[in-house]
Amino acid sequence: DEMDVDTIWMDGEYVDWDDAQIHVLTHGLHYGSGVFEGARCYDTENGPALFRWEEHVDRLYESCKPYDMEIDHEPEEITEATKTLIREQDLRSCYVRPIAFYGYKSLGVSPGDCPTRTAIACWPWGTYLGEDALENGIEVMVSSWRKHASSQIPTNAKTTGLYVNSMLAGEEARRNGYPEAIVLNKEGNVAEGPGENLFMVNDGEIYTPGLSESILDGITRDTVITLAEERGYEVHDNVSVSRGELNTADELFFTGSAAEVTPIRKVDNVTIGNGTRGPVTEELQQAYFDLVEGRTDDHEEWFTYVDMD
Ligand code: PMP
Numbered sequence: 280d281e282m283d284v285d286t287i288w289m290d291g292e293y294v295d296w297d298d299a300q301i302h303v304l305t306h307g308l309h310y311g312s313g314v315f316e317g318a319r320c321y322d323t324e325n326g327p328a329l330f331r332w333e334e335h336v337d338r339l340y341e342s343c344k345p346y347d348m349e350i351d352h353e354p355e356e357i358t359e360a361t362k363t364l365i366r367e368q369d370l371r372s373c374y375v376r377p378i379a380f381y382g383y384k385s386l387g388v389s390p391g392d393c394p395t396r397t398a399i400a401c402w403p404w405g406t407y408l409g410e411d412a413l414e415n416g417i418e419v420m421v422s423s424w425r426k427h428a429s430s431q432i433p434t435n436a437k438t439t440g441l442y443v444n445s446m447l448a449g450e451e452a453r454r455n456g457y458p459e460a461i462v463l464n465k466e467g468n469v470a471e472g473p474g475e476n477l478f479m480v481n482d483g484e485i486y487t488p489g490l491s492e493s494i495l496d497g498i499t500r501d502t503v504i505t506l507a508e509e510r511g512y513e514v515h516d517n518v519s520v521s522r523g524e525l526n527t528a529d530e531l532f533f534t535g536s537a538a539e540v541t542p543i544r545k546v547d548n549v550t551i552g553n554g555t556r557g558p559v560t561e562e563l564q565q566a567y568f569d570l571v572e573g574r575t576d577d578h579e580e581w582f583t584y585v586d587m588d
Contacts, residue, residue, distance in 0.1 A: 284368050288360040288399040291352065293367075299398060306381035306393045311440020313380030314342035317474075317536050320401070322371040323573020325584065329365075329375065330571045332358065332583040334498045335536075339377055342436035348395050350379045357399065362585045364401045369587075374404035374537065380439065407474075407537035408458055413564065416532075416542030416556050419472070420457040421522065422448035426493050428465040434493045445473030459533070461525070461546065464493040469520040475533035475541070476500040479520055480559045482529065489517035499534040499567075502581075506566045512559070525549075530557030532564070539571075540564035 287299040307313040318335040320327050329335075336354045343350060350357075361375055382396040406413055424447045427434055432441060444462070452460035461477060464470040469488055471477050476497040479486040485507050488494055504514050525531065529552050531543040540563060542556040551557075556564070569575050573582075 284364075284370065284400075284402045286364060286368060288364055290397055291356070293360075293363070299400075301396065302383035304386055305383045305396075306386065306390050307396075307439060309386060310381075310388060311438065311443070312346060312348070312390060313378055313439035314339060314346070314348065314437055315376060315378040315439060316437060318375040318377075319404075319536055319571070320365055320370065320373050320375060320585065321571045321573065323571075323582070325573055325582075326587060327365060327371045327585040328573065328582040329361065329585065330536075331498050331502065331581045332361075334501075335375075335377075338437060338496070338498070339379065342438060343379065345433045345436055346381075346390075346438070348379060348381065348390075350397055351395055352397055357397075358583070360399055361401065362583075364399060365585045366587055368401065370401055370403065371587075372403065373401045375399065375401050378439070404537070406539065407535070408533075408541050412458065412541050413539070414556065416544030416551075416560075417458050418456075418545035419459050419461050419543050420452040420455055421525070421547055422451055422460040422462045424448045424451065424460075424462065425467075426462045426464050426470040429491075429493045431465075434470075435490065435496050437495060442473075449473040463522060464488075466519075467522065468492060469522060469525065470494050471497075472533050472535070472538070475535040475538045477520070477543075478503065478532050478534060479524065479528045480530035480532075480557060481524075481527075483559070484513040484515065485559070486515045486518055486520060488520050491517075492519060497534060497536075499536055499539070502570075503534050503540065503563055503567065505578075506570070507563055510562065510566065525551075528552070530560045532557075532560045540567045
């Protein structure tokens with residue numbers, strides 16, 4: 280098919296892409312009771328490698344906890360299946376989407392005896408917001424939609440149902456001519472993007488909303504914090520960022536497994552810094568790509584190599 284992939288792993292089996300089907304009365308479809316991940320495999324100089332795969336798998340299982348969901352497969356099987364999909368489809372560099380959800384049995388809101396279904400798909404996926412976005416940055420809109428508070432839905436679990444909020448914010452932005460949104464939390468402080476964490480640079484120091492600001496505990500966020508600290512930056516990762524601070528920031532950027540490190544050059548009508556990718560953003564973005572694309576020997580512990588033979 281168009282994506283050059285033909286196989287999906289589903290509940291322990293490799294099935295043809297077009298046969299990876301579910302019943303229309305699936306619990307997860309009706310109530311958003313699923314959890315998922317988004318990771319990338321990069322074609323490094325030492326062969327294809329999943330970046331921070333262990334953390335993604337951990338988060339997948341952790342995301343199940345509030346929903347009392349049990350994945351009927353060990354993490355090792357999820358890892359082996361993912362490696363097999365990459366190897367057998369010769370996907371040297373790709374996006375990886377594992378998902379687990381309550382399946383079809385009964386349609387009460389209580390999942391009762393609904394089975395947990397699990398699937399993994401991998402496909403080539405270029406830069407999430409475009410090549411130009413990586414170089415020149417994007418213009419974003421502060422959404423009129425607020426993010427769920429963690430007291431309403433646990434925002435540190437990557438739950439399918441949460442993403443209608445991301446969709447509302449993102450589509451509102453795109454209707455207004457912006458490729459992406461910034462979403463405030465219930466208190467009115469900056470939370471994150473629809474599928475990205477947000478960073479701010481001011482006077483050479485780095486700020487990112489803390490975990491109590493109703494954000495996803497992003498793995499790229501953690502990577503970028505680590506890379507920044509290694510380069511001597513002071514990183515304030517447990518702060519509130521007010522909406523007003525966005526306007527006066529020297530630099531802003533998004534991070535995410537899909538979005539990688541994407542500069543933000545404008546928020547609503549306000550130009551950020553000099554309206555281009557800022558120097559700190561550029562340094563950290565370069566460090567990120569050098570790392571994930573395997574041009575350094577740093578953080579070998581973050582790479583899960585896929586043996587392609
Ligand atoms: N926030 C939200 C709401 C997201 O969907 C994502 C993407 N998973 C992120 C932040 C970034 O997280 P990560 O770096 O782990 O991909």
